[in-house]
Structure formats: C-alpha cells, structure tokens
Amino acid sequence: MKITSTILAVLIGSCAFAQLKFPAVSSHSEIEQKVGLTEFEVEYNRPNVSERKVFGKLVPYGEVWRTGANENTVIKFNQPIKVNGKDLAAGEYALYxxxxxxxxxxxxxKDTKNWGNPKEWKESNVALKVKAVATKSMNNKVETFEIRFTNVTQQKADLVLAWDNVNVVLNIETNTVSSVLKMIGEQLNENSSARDFYNSANFYYSNKLDRNQALKWVNIALEKDAKAPDYYKELKEKLEKEKY
Incomplete structure (x- = not known):
C-alpha cells in the first residue's frame, strides 16, 4: 500500500510539472522546389502583420533582418546556382x-545556427550579397510573411519574399543545361534505349540547341522502337520544319 502511494505521488508530481504546449505566434513552414535538376528546400517562420506597420518600423530600414521570425530562415540547394546573375555554391545558408x-x-x-541575427556578424560568413528591387502594391496585401518559388522552368525560377504590401524577387538560375549536356556526352551511346535518344533530342529541341544533332537522335529513337509513340514522330516533324 505504501509503495502504491509513493508511485501515485510521483505520477501526480510529474503531471504537475508537465510543460504546457502553446501554438507558435509565427507559424513554421517548410517548402521544397525542384528547378531542373536542382533541389531547393526552405525552412522558415512566418510572422503576421497583425495591424502593425511593418517595413520602416517593425522591420527598420537599413538594418539586418532575419527574413522571417525566430531562428534563422534557411535555404538549401544541392547544385551551384546564380542569384541575380551572381554565382553561389551549393550548400545551406541563412537568408538575411x-x-x-x-x-x-x-x-x-554561411552560419545557419543563430536565433535571429548573429551575436557577432562576420563578413567572412557572407557567401553572397545581392540587391533586389522592392515592389509595393496597395491592392495585394500579404498578411503572413511568405517565401515562394514562381515562374519555374527547367533552368530558372523566381524566389519571392512577400509581406504586407512589399514583394522582393530574386532571379535564380540553375546549371541544368550544362549538367544535362555533360550527362548526354558521358552516357548516351549506341546501346542506349530509344527513350534516351528521344529525351536527348527533345531536350535539345526544348532548349534550342543543335537542331541537326537532335534530328539524328530522334531518327535513331524511331529506328530502335518500331512501335514508338506518336510524339516521337511529332518531334521529328517539328525539327524538320522549324528553324532556330
């Protein structure tokens, strides 16, 4: 009986000191986007306007902002890219x-382990700094801070920072074309499948590369697959007719 009472007291004590869980003021978000062959991940926290004046007051002009709330906003990508025309190595970065x-x-x-801004800002940790135009819209207010990818193609995309009535757009370019050309050069051979020859020809056509080479490859694809889908023949017709 005494042992039972002791166990009960411990359980009651544990419950008394259990940590209460409350919703975060700024919601946590993770996004993934593939641009060509490059994989992007963004992890960040999303503050609300909540009837406050944001830029110029809550977020002062001319000062470093964490570009979100709470811990660092972190962006990762697995291949080198260009941001507004400037080179940036593959890796993981805090976005300030x-x-x-x-x-x-x-x-x-380069240092992604801070809560907000670093206690000591180190220029040696700045992998890249670019300028971007801040566009204002009085008719399209964004209550909850948002980071999103738009205008996504095989080679590029826009990375948009949007909050209140301000949009900032970063132009992202990937190395998709050079990566695919290297892959084709190293791997496409006489033993490759009809599908590989078709895809190589279609990639050349889509990116306005060597039309004669693309035509050779689609012809090989048709020779290799007597039951090739109609779109193989449609690509051949496009390559024969179009001049670029």
Whole structure:
C-alpha cells in the first residue's frame, strides 16, 4: 500500500510539472522546389502583420533582418546556382536581408545556427550579397510573411519574399543545361534505349540547341522502337520544319 502511494505521488508530481504546449505566434513552414535538376528546400517562420506597420518600423530600414521570425530562415540547394546573375555554391545558408524603401540587400550567410541575427556578424560568413528591387502594391496585401518559388522552368525560377504590401524577387538560375549536356556526352551511346535518344533530342529541341544533332537522335529513337509513340514522330516533324 505504501509503495502504491509513493508511485501515485510521483505520477501526480510529474503531471504537475508537465510543460504546457502553446501554438507558435509565427507559424513554421517548410517548402521544397525542384528547378531542373536542382533541389531547393526552405525552412522558415512566418510572422503576421497583425495591424502593425511593418517595413520602416517593425522591420527598420537599413538594418539586418532575419527574413522571417525566430531562428534563422534557411535555404538549401544541392547544385551551384546564380542569384541575380551572381554565382553561389551549393550548400545551406541563412537568408538575411537589409530592407530599404525601394531596394533590399539579400544575404546568403554561411552560419545557419543563430536565433535571429548573429551575436557577432562576420563578413567572412557572407557567401553572397545581392540587391533586389522592392515592389509595393496597395491592392495585394500579404498578411503572413511568405517565401515562394514562381515562374519555374527547367533552368530558372523566381524566389519571392512577400509581406504586407512589399514583394522582393530574386532571379535564380540553375546549371541544368550544362549538367544535362555533360550527362548526354558521358552516357548516351549506341546501346542506349530509344527513350534516351528521344529525351536527348527533345531536350535539345526544348532548349534550342543543335537542331541537326537532335534530328539524328530522334531518327535513331524511331529506328530502335518500331512501335514508338506518336510524339516521337511529332518531334521529328517539328525539327524538320522549324528553324532556330
């Protein structure tokens, strides 16, 4: 009986000290996007406007902002890219920014383990800093801070930072074409399947590369597969008719 009472007291004590769980003020979000062969991941926290004046007050002009809430906003990608025309190595970066009225500095920072801004800002950790235009819209207010990819193609996409009535767009370019050309050069051979020859020809056609080479490959695909789908023949017709 005494042992039972002791166990009960321990359980009651544990419940008394159990940590209460409350919803986060700024919601957590993770997004993934594939651009060509490059895989992107963004992890961040999303503050709300909540009837506050955001840029110029809550987020002061001319000062480093964590580009979100709470811990670092982190962006990862597995292949080198260009951001607004500038090279950036594959890896994992904290995404900081310095908002101003008409233009932002956006910073890819190597140390991703901070809560908010680093206690000591190190220029040696700045992998890349680019400028981007801040576009304002009075008719399209974004209550909850958002990071999204738009205008996604095989080679590029726009990375958009949107909050309140401000949009900032970063132009992202991948190395898709050079990667695929290298793969074709190393792997396409006489033993490759009809599908591989068709896909190689279609990639050349889609990216306006060597038309004669693409035509050779689609002809090989048709020779290899007597029951090839109609779109093989349609690609051949396009290559024969179109001049680019």
């Amino acid at each position: 920014s310095i908002p101003n009225k008409d233009e932002w500095d956006v910073i890819f920072y």
